[in-house]
Every structure is written in C-alpha cells, then in structure tokens.
Amino acid sequence: MTLVTVDVHTHLGERGTHVGGPLADDEMRVWGRTHWDVTPAGHAAAAAAATASVVLAFDAEPVGTVVPNEYVAKAVADKPNLIGFASVNPTRPDAAARLRHAVEDLGLYGLKLGPTYQHFHPHDPACLDLLEIADHYGIPVVWHQGTTFTRAAIAEFARPLQLDLPARRFPALRMWIAHFGHPWTAEALSVVRRHEHFYVDVSAMDTRPWQLAQALATASEYQVFDRVLFGSDYPFSTVERTITGLHRAAALCRSLGIANVTASDIDHICARDAVALLGLRPRPPRSSQQPPGP
Numbered sequence: 001m002t003l004v005t006v007d008v009h010t011h012l013g014e015r016g017t018h019v020g021g022p023l024a025d026d027e028m029r030v031w032g033r034t035h036w037d038v039t040p041a042g043h044a045a046a047a048a049a050a051t052a053s054v055v056l057a058f059d060a061e062p063v064g065t066v067v068p069n070e071y072v073a074k075a076v077a078d079k080p081n082l083i084g085f086a087s088v089n090p091t092r093p094d095a096a097a098r099l100r101h102a103v104e105d106l107g108l109y110g111l112k113l114g115p116t117y118q119h120f121h122p123h124d125p126a127c128l129d130l131l132e133i134a135d136h137y138g139i140p141v142v143w144h145q146g147t148t149f150t151r152a153a154i155a156e157f158a159r160p161l162q163l164d165l166p167a168r169r170f171p172a173l174r175m176w177i178a179h180f181g182h183p184w185t186a187e188a189l190s191v192v193r194r195h196e197h198f199y200v201d202v203s204a205m206d207t208r209p210w211q212l213a214q215a216l217a218t219a220s221e222y223q224v225f226d227r228v229l230f231g232s233d234y235p236f237s238t239v240e241r242t243i244t245g246l247h248r249a250a251a252l253c254r255s256l257g258i259a260n261v262t263a264s265d266i267d268h269i270c271a272r273d274a275v276a277l278l279g280l281r282p283r284p285p286r287s288s289q290q291p292p293g294p
C-alpha cells in the first residue's frame with residue numbers, strides 16, 4: 001500500500017559483502033542486532049510503501065562499508081519507482097571521474113555524502129570540486145551531517161553549520177541534511193532557513209520523539225516546514241514507523257504548547273513531492289507502469 005509520495009532516504013547493502021568493518025561491529029555493539037543487511041528483493045518489497053524511493057549508495061571505506069554505485073544502479077534498473085543516488089568519497093584520487101561515470105553511464109540521479117564517515121571536512125577543496133560537478137549536472141546532494149553510532153566516524157566533520165559554506169558557494173544546487181541533522185536539529189534548520197534550495201529529511205527520528213518534536217517546532221518557528229522531506233532510513237526504520245513517529249511528535253508539540261503542528265502538517269510531509277522539489281527525473285507512479293508484454 002502506498003503511504004507516502006517520496007521516501008528520500010533508503011539503503012541497500014548486504015552485510016559481509018558491502019556492510020562490514022567497524023560500522024558493522026559498532027551496529028552490534030550499540031543496537032545488539034544487525035539492521036543493515038538488505039538485498040534488492042527485500043528493499044523492493046519495503047519500497048511499496050511509497051510511490052517513489054531514493055536508494056543511496058554509500059562510499060565509506062574508512063568505516064568499512066561500501067555500497068557501490070554499480071550495485072545500486074543495477075538494483076534500480078527497470079524499477080521506475082526507485083531513484084538511485086551515487087556516493088563518492090571526495091578524497092578518492094578519481095572522485096571526479098567516479099561521479100561523472102555514475103551520472104553519465106550508470107544513470108544515477110544524486111550524490112550522497114557523509115563527511116563524518118568518509119573522513120573529510122565539508123570545506124575541503126576536494127569536496128567543493130565534487131560539488132561543482134554535481135552543480136554542473138544539476139543533481140541534488142544529500143548529506144549525513146549529524147551524529148552516528150560508529151566510533152570509526154570523525155565527529156568534528158559532522159556539524160550541520162559546516163554546510164553553510166557549500167550552500168553559499170553553490171546557491172542553485174539542491175541539497176538536504178538527513179535525519180534533521182540530529183542532535184543538532186536547530187543548527188541544521190538554521191542552514192535550511194538561510195538557503196532557499198536547502199532541505200532536511202525526517203529519517204531515523206521516529207525513535208527520538210523529543211528531538212523530533214523540537215525539530216518540528218523549530219521548522220515551524222523558522223517557517224521552513226515546506227522544506228521538510230519524508231525519509232524512512234530503511235532498513236533502520238520503515239515508512240509506517242516514521243509516519244507514526246511524526247504524528248506522535250506533532251501531538252507532543254501540541255500538548256506541550258510549543259508549536260501547533262497538526263496532523264495535516266504531517267500529512268503534507270508525507271505527500272511532499274520531493275521528485276519535483278529536488279529536480280529529480282519525474283517517474284511514473286507504480287500504478288501506471290506498463291505490464292510486461294506477452
């Protein structure tokens with residue numbers, strides 16, 4: 001059943017093959033279980049909850065995890081509801097060639113960066129060079145700019161405010177911060193407020209009702225609620241759990257009297273057409289897909 005229009009944050013990747021190293025070890029240490037072990041078939045089943053879903057590659061060798069661009073491109077091929085995003089570590093010597101290949105040959109539609117996982121500062125000239133290529137192609141960029149559970153990440157590179165310079169440098173580039181930039185949700189929203197093409201997604205916040213309520217209230221106070229995008233962070237959460245968490249946080253805002261976030265405000269997040277906002281190629285809804293020929 002389709003519940004949301006666009007889920008802008010989902011993962012693929014199989015444990016042992018793609019997901020490993022300290023990130024996989026720390027997932028067990030912190031959560032006591034493995035979330036990130038997703039085959040294309042498992043992902044496709046979960047993606048039925050949205051009309052379209054962004055599927056992220058993840059180029060994070062420093063934390064032992066690489067979900068290759070080629071793997072994502074293959075998984076989304078012939079699936080009009082799946083929108084593949086590349087991931088390229090800007091510190092790779094061939095970073096520019098990798099991104100061009102991902103866009104021109106693999107047909108991927110955006111770029112995922114995670115400075116804390118990829119061990120670079122967002123102001124690094126190598127990062128700005130990569131953003132220039134993204135700007136040239138007009139592909140959106142999603143940043144994991146927030147905390148993470150793995151000790152192999154570098155926390156100094158994780159603050160949302162570090163994205164103000166890239167946003168100033170590339171004012172037309174569509175970019176967003178994943179997970180509301182938690183725990184620095186207000187800081188993330190201060191960047192969104194300053195730059196008209198900057199967004200946030202709500203993914204992985206359903207288990208953090210206090211932070212999510214504060215983030216929704218701050219988005220309302222800064223009048224940037226229309227730039228809050230729906231994301232589930234599947235397999236760390238699901239579309240259904242994310243919707244439930246949003247409604248619970250909205251109710252918390254109202255009961256505390258900190259913001260009048262209504263059920264209809266949450267419905268608008270779920271219905272937001274991120275494909276249009278981010279300039280992604282429009283995809284036909286699943287229901288209009290042609291059945292296979294005879």
Ligand SMILES: [Zn+2]
Nearest residue numbers: 009011178233
């Ligand atoms: Zn994620």
